[in-house]
Amino acid sequence: MISRVAENAFWLARYLERVEGMSRMLYVNINFVLDVNLEGVPRWYPLVLAVGAEKEFRARTKEADRDDAETVQQFLCWDQDQPASIASALDNARDNARTIRETISLEMWESLNGLSLWFNGPEGRKRYQRERFEFYQYLRDQCALFQGFALDTMLQSEAYHFMRLGTSLERAGHTARMLDVKYHALGPTGRSIEWPREIAQWQAILRSCCAIEPYFKVAQGDLSGPRVAEFLLFEKEFPHSVTRSLDQANKFLKLVRPRGSSADRSAKALADLRSQLDAISMEEVMQRGLHKTLSWIVDSVAGICSAVQEEYFLAPTQVRRHRTEPKRKLSRTA
Amino acid sequence: MVKKTGAKPDRDKSERIFSSYKPLASTYDEYFSEAGKVRSQASTVVQHLENLGRDEIRDRMRLAHASFLEGGITFSVYSDARGGERVFPFDPLPRVIDPVEWRRIEQGMKQRVEALNSFLGDIYSRQKILKDKKIPSEIVLGSPVYRREVQGIRPRNGNYIYVAGIDLIRDQQGVYRVLEDNVRVPSGVSYVLENRIVMKKTFPRLFDRHNVVPVEEYPNRLRRAVTSAMPGRGTNLVVLTPGVFNSAYFEHSFLARRMGCDLVEGRDLTVIKKRVYAKTTRGLQPVDSIYRRIDDDFIDPLAFRKDSTLGVPGLFEAYAKGNVVLANGIGNGVADDKAIYPFVPDIIRYYLGEEPIIEQVPTYICERKADRQYTTENIDKLVVKAVNEAGGYGMLVGPKATKQERAEFVKKVNANPRNYIAQPLVELSASPTWTPRGPAPRRLDLRPFVLRGKDTWVLPGGLTRVALVRGSYVVNSSQGGGSKDTWVLESKKS
Numbered sequence: 054m055i056s057r058v059a060e061n062a063f064w065l066a067r068y069l070e071r072v073e074g075m076s077r078m079l080y081v082n083i084n085f086v087l088d089v090n091l092e093g094v095p096r097w098y099p100l101v102l103a104v105g106a107e108k109e110f111r112a113r114t115k116e117a118d119r120d121d122a123e124t125v126q127q128f129l130c131w132d133q134d135q136p137a138s139i140a141s142a143l144d145n146a147r148d149n150a151r152t153i154r155e156t157i158s159l160e161m162w163e164s165l166n167g168l169s170l171w172f173n174g175p176e177g178r179k180r181y182q183r184e185r186f187e188f189y190q191y192l193r194d195q196c197a198l199f200q201g202f203a204l205d206t207m208l209q210s211e212a213y214h215f216m217r218l219g220t221s222l223e224r225a226g227h228t229a230r231m232l233d234v235k236y237h238a239l240g241p242t243g244r245s246i247e248w249p250r251e252i253a254q255w256q257a258i259l260r261s262c263c264a265i266e267p268y269f270k271v272a273q274g275d276l277s278g279p280r281v282a283e284f285l286l287f288e289k290e291f292p293h294s295v296t297r298s299l300d301q302a303n304k305f306l307k308l309v310r311p312r313g314s315s316a317d318r319s320a321k322a323l324a325d326l327r328s329q330l331d332a333i334s335m336e337e338v339m340q341r342g343l344h345k346t347l348s349w350i351v352d353s354v355a356g357i358c359s360a361v362q363e364e365y366f367l368a369p370t371q372v373r374r375h376r377t378e379p380k381r382k383l384s385r386t387a
Numbered sequence: 388m389v390k391k392t393g394a395k396p397d398r399d400k401s402e403r404i405f406s407s408y409k410p411l412a413s414t415y416d417e418y419f420s421e422a423g424k425v426r427s428q429a430s431t432v433v434q435h436l437e438n439l440g441r442d443e444i445r446d447r448m449r450l451a452h453a454s455f456l457e458g459g460i461t462f463s464v465y466s467d468a469r470g471g472e473r474v475f476p477f478d479p480l481p482r483v484i485d486p487v488e489w490r491r492i493e494q495g496m497k498q499r500v501e502a503l504n505s506f507l508g509d510i511y512s513r514q515k516i517l518k519d520k521k522i523p524s525e526i527v528l529g530s531p532v533y534r535r536e537v538q539g540i541r542p543r544n545g546n547y548i549y550v551a552g553i554d555l556i557r558d559q560q561g562v563y564r565v566l567e568d569n570v571r572v573p574s575g576v577s578y579v580l581e582n583r584i585v586m587k588k589t590f591p592r593l594f595d596r597h598n599v600v601p602v603e604e605y606p607n608r609l610r611r612a613v614t615s616a617m618p619g620r621g622t623n624l625v626v627l628t629p630g631v632f633n634s635a636y637f638e639h640s641f642l643a644r645r646m647g648c649d650l651v652e653g654r655d656l657t658v659i660k661k662r663v664y665a666k667t668t669r670g671l672q673p674v675d676s677i678y679r680r681i682d683d684d685f686i687d688p689l690a691f692r693k694d695s696t697l698g699v700p701g702l703f704e705a706y707a708k709g710n711v712v713l714a715n716g717i718g719n720g721v722a723d724d725k726a727i728y729p730f731v732p733d734i735i736r737y738y739l740g741e742e743p744i745i746e747q748v749p750t751y752i753c754e755r756k757a758d759r760q761y762t763t764e765n766i767d768k769l770v771v772k773a774v775n776e777a778g779g780y781g782m783l784v785g786p787k788a789t790k791q792e793r794a795e796f797v798k799k800v801n802a803n804p805r806n807y808i809a810q811p812l813v814e815l816s817a818s819p820t821w822t823p824r825g826p827a828p829r830r831l832d833l834r835p836f837v838l839r840g841k842d843t844w845v846l847p848g849g850l851t852r853v854a855l856v857r858g859s860y861v862v863n864s865s866q867g868g869g870s871k872d873t874w875v876l877e878s879k880k881s
Contacts, residue, residue, distance in 0.1 A: 055655050059668045151459060152631045155643035155650045166459045211668065311669040365668045 054156075054211045059309075060366035061153045062212045066219030068146035069165070073196035074227040075104070075139050078261045079126060080189035085257035086122065094250065097125035099237035103230045104129070106137040130181070139192065143172055158206035161199055168195040211309055218305040218361070225298035226354040229347045231261055232285050235278065236344040242278040255281045262293045282343055283335045295350060299327050302357070309365065319360035326353045404437055404444075404826060408819055411828045415561040417482055417818035428483045428876065431596050436480070441825065444479065447589040448821065451477055454585050460577075462634050462864060475578055476869030477585065478820045481593075482831065482851040486878040492555070492563060492835065493845045495745030498735060500551045500837045503570055503722045505738035507547040510721060511537050521737050522730045526754065529805060530727070532720025532775055534683060536690055540707045542716045543616035549678075549714035550609065551837040552576075552850075555745070557816035564813070565747040566832065568723040568731070571715060572680050575850040576605060576836050577638035578870050580645075586872040598877035600847040605836070606645030609678070612840030613714040617675045624648045625665060627656070627679040629697045634865075639680050646678075653681070658701030663711045676712040683717050725774035725808050726752055753800050753807040762809040763797045769809040770860075771796055784860055786812055815860055818871070820853055830854045832862050833873065848873035 078100060086096050098120045101110045110119070110128055113135075118124040132138045147169040154162050171177050172192070180188040200220075207213050235242060235254050242251075255278055259265045268284050271291075288294040303323055310320060330350075338346045406423075410416035418429040425433050436444060452474060455461070461472035484492075509516050510527060517524040527533060552573025554566045583602055587594060614624055628639035630652050643650035649665065656674065657664050664671035679686065685695040690703035705711045721727065729750040732743045751758035751769070762769060766785045773781030783796045800807045819826035835849035851871040852862035862868040 054668055055649050055651055056666050056668050057652065057655050058649070148631070151636075151640075153650075154459070154640040155626075162459065163457055167457050170456065215668075309668060314669075 054215075056366050058153050058156055058212065059215045060362070061149045062156060062215040063219040063361070063366070065146055065149035065153070065157075066216035067223040068142045068149065069196055069199060070220050070223040070227065071137075071142040072139050072146060073193055074224070074231075075129060075137075075142065076189045076192035076196070077263065078103075078231065079129060080186060080193070081257055081261035083122075083185060083189075084260070085253065095120045095238055097122055099234050100129065101125060102237040103234045104137045105230070106135055109135040109137075126185075140172070143169055153212070156212045158202060160202040160206045164195060164199045164202055168192070168199075171195075214305045214308040215365075218302055218309065221298045221302035221305065222354055222358055222361075224293060225295050225302065226351050228262055228285055228293050228295050228298065229350040229354070231258055232282055233344060233347045233351075234258060234261075236347075242282070242339070242343050247278055251278060252276060258285070264291060264293060267291050278343075279335060279339055282338070286330070286338070287335070296327070296330055299323065299330070303327065306361070319357055319364050322353070322357045322360050326350070326357065402441075404441060405433055405819070408826050409828070411814075411817050411830075413559055414814045414828070414830075415557050415559055415816040416828060417816055417831070418480075419819075428485045432481060432483060432593065435590075435593055435596065444821065448479055451479060451585050451589045454588060455581070458581070459637065460581050461637055475864050476855060477582060478829075478853055478855075478869050478871045479586070479590065480819050480821060480826065481586065481872040481874050482818055482833070482848075483597075483874045483876065484848065486876050488563075489847065489875045491744060493847075495563075495565075495743070496551075496553055496835050496837050496845045497843045498739065498741060498744050499553060499565065499568070499731065500548055500570070500839055500843065502731070502735040502738050503551070503568065504546070504548045504839065506734050507716070507719060507722050508541070508545050509738075511718060512539065512541065516734070516737055519737075521733050522727070526726055526730075526752070526805075527721060530721050530724045532683070532718075532724055534718035534721070536703065537707075537716075537718040542706070543709055543712055546616055546714075546839065547716035547719055548722070548837075548839050549612050549716075551839070552834045553837065555833045555835065556748075556813055559814050561816065563745055563833075565731070565745055566813075567725060567728060569834075570719045570723045572682065573834070573836065574635045574638055574680075575834055575852075575870075576846065577641040579836070579846065579848065579850050579873065580605060580641075582870060582872040597874065600875045600877055602846060602848060605838075605846050606642055608838050608840075608844055608846075609642065610646040610648070612838040612844075613678050613712065614676050615840035616712045623673055623675040625651045625656075625674055625677055627651055627653065627677050627681055627699075629653075629681050629685070633680070635680065642678070653686075653696070653698045656699045656702070658699060658705050661701070661705045661708045661710055663699070663702065663705050674711065676714065678714050683720065686713075686717070720775065725750075725772055726754065726805065728808070748810045748813055751809040753804040753809065758809075759800065759804050762807070763800060766793045766797060766809075768811065770812050771800065771807055771809045773806055774808055775806075780865070782861075784812065787858075787860070812860070815854075815862075818853065820855065820869075820871075827857070829857070830860055830862070831871070847875040 082097065082100060101107055106129070113128065113132070114124055128135070129137065130139045133140050133144070135141065147165055150157060150162055150165050177188070180191065203213065203216065235251070235258060238254055239251055255276065256265065259268050259281060262285055264285060268281065271284060271288060272280055284291065284294065286295045289297055291297055306320055306323060408419065409422050410419050418426060418433065420426055455474040455477060459472070461474055506516065510533070514524070516522055517527060548570045550573060552569040552575065554569065555563050556566045557563055579602055610624065624646065625648055626639055626643040626646070628636060628650060630636070633639070640650055651665060655666050657666060657671065659671070663674040663677070665674050681697055684692045686698045687700060687703040688695045688698050689700045702711070703717065706713050706717065728747070729752060731747065735741060735743045751762050753759045753762055762771065769785045771783045771785065776782070783792060785793060815830040815832060817828040817830045820829035831851055831853040833849055833851050836846040838844045838846070851873040852864070852868045853871055854860060854862045854867070855869045856867050859867065
């Protein structure tokens with residue numbers, strides 16, 4: 054497929070995954086704040102740190118407001134000028150979709166365009182002001198609707214595979230960032246007995262990864278930081294865990310990778326990350342420091358994304374060889 | 388207050404929708420031969436709308452608008468700084484064309500496009516028509532859109548025009564006349580198809596009572612026409628767009644989607660050894676046919692405008708070599724130049740040996756001294772148009788203009804006479820069109836779309852554009868125009 058179109062498909066999926074992840078995160082945090090009365094502990098600011106928007110946020114806000122619920126939500130939800138907001142992710146998703154409307158299905162386009170009209174129109178605003186939970190819930194639901202349409206109405210060919218690749222990589226990074234919220238809020242996680250507030254924070258993190266019930270099914274009543282981290286990092290059967298997301302990414306990267314392709318930097322980077330995660334035990338993660346491990350995962354995923362960018366989306370310069378021709382090393386000058 | 392139930396208040400029914408409708412004076416009305424007297428092809432529509440009532444029609448119009456908006460069926464307006472997307476206003480009162488009338492239009496369109504294609508083939512080769520002095524050669528060869536570069540190059544199958552959009556109007560007597568030809572990159576066909584879909588969604592019952600000829604085979608026909616000159620290699624077709632910021636991007640995307648091919652921008656293509664390739668995730672793949680929606684000027688910076696970033700360097704050479712089909716061909720502008728238009732009846736006679744089936748509008752060519760003098764002296768009665776502008780830009784409607792505007796235009800004409808033509812103001816036909824106060828007469832035109840591949844096919848109906856502003860004669864979307872669904876009725880079944 055046309056490289057530029059593949060790029061748009063990849064980014065469309067990433068932006069939409071971002072919208073979904075952010076909505077879930079904000080939804081859960083309101084609940085969390087209501088559940089637990091945490092004197093002197095930052096409750097909103099850690100979210101800004103987790104999504105990596107600290108610089109932009111500090112430039113726009115006064116010190117005193119930085120942990121204010123409305124200030125943070127306004128920033129993470131509506132600020133068009135900063136890339137981590139729902140508003141800009143949704144705008145970017147729609148722009149990418151509009152550019153490749155001929156590639157996605159009519160149903161996908163209509164659901165996303167409808168969501169964008171709602172969000173940017175009076176209805177979205179009204180819902181945000183009056184029914185905050187429903188507002189975030191609606192965003193999540195509509196993202197899920199789009200994913201469902203993608204699965205059921207789009208040709209399951211290259212463009213779809215690039216979208217799934219984008220979703221999986223974005224999700225791996227997002228889960229790692231969510232796990233790190235605890236570090237930003239309450240500091241490093243040790244192995245000793247945890248405070249109730251730490252337990253509450255872990256539960257919130259599980260919720261914002263849709264993981265609370267799946268977790269309890271697997272963990273059999275054990276609720277501790279290291280166990281939660283282990284689940285979100287390594288649980289093979291959980292759709293949002295880091296390793297599961299990376300396995301999905303690997304599956305779709307294999308599908309888009311042509312036979313005899315020279316595009317192996319991205320595949321190698323992904324395989325490296327995956328095998329290092331396989332080799333490391335939870336004990337070692339804790340010894341090394343959870344925050345440090347998570348930062349390493351986030352950086353590695355970013356590295357995979359830029360390798361995909363270079364190998365698949367930048368202009369190819371070689372005429373495609375016929376399949377039956379002997380394998381030849383193609384040089385890349387792009 | 389009791390909520391309104393299914394039964395409508397009586398007031399609504401007693402006040403008939405069309406009772407106060409008055410056709411414009413000295414103007415052909417598409418629905419009414421005189422106030423209160425419905426033409427036969429519109430009678431069922433009028434009756435159905437009366438039965439629905441005003442409130443119901445308003446509700447359905449809201450539904451139609453939402454449909455366009457949610458579908459992203461929009462166009463961009465250049466004058467809008469943020470590049471805003473707008474919905475092309477849709478009027479729910481269809482234009483209805485009688486089958487006998489349509490057959491004549493269809494024949495006329497085929498004839499005209501055939502003659503224009505022959506004209507291009509001749510102009511870019513032996514120029515017999517010039518040698519025979521049927522048209523002054525300075526007007527043809529002096530045309531800013533005559534492309535010296537394609538002189539002597541014969542495109543595959545001798546096909547220059549794959550897609551044409553011919554603008555028709557109806558005069559006071561209801562006679563169809565050609566107003567202008569578009570054989571470069573005519574647009575608007577996506578609205579024909581989308582209008583029909585929305586019309587069916589919002590007024591389904593109307594279709595029960597009529598046999599309306601369907602329009603949806605257009606994209607498939609387009610695909611067949613464009614790939615007809617590349618037998619056996621038709622799968623490598625692409626639509627070439629200037630990009631997402633172009634006002635017609637929706638249409639480019641729509642056509643690619645319906646033809647099942649890739650939509651590409653100039654930067655997605657490359658030319659190596661005079662062959663065109665698409666840059667794909669699996670390397671370069673050959674391209675054989677291009678339905679291009681980029682103007683000649685911008686299509687190849689090596690051959691034409693050097694500052695173009697939209698085009699594909701080397702594309703022209705690949706085309707000249709016959710390695711790629713461009714639809715439409717390069718240099719077509721010389722056939723729809725408004726200064727050539729007055730000669731089209733002669734062009735038809737010359738190449739086809741037939742009389743033109745559809746008439747056109749008398750035209751003064753400002754390059755000719757006598758015509759220029761007449762134009763500048765009678766500018767208050769004339770419509771003056773720049774010869775190579777579209778979209779309703781660069782024109783003056785004399786009778787509607789201010790004294791100062793007219794004086795400015797006289798200056799422009801005198802400064803660059805080749806650039807202008809003038810025509811008497813035709814009282815374009817009008818049709819009842821929905822306004823906030825009910826139906827009112829608004830003027831309209833009709834753009835049938837003609838496809839020329841192995842054979843020639845005319846999309847039944849075409850795009851009806853309507854001037855929504857009261858008293859306006861300009862139907863272009865960029866100037867406050869809207870559109871209507873256009874019905875060609877099936878011939879009566881026995």
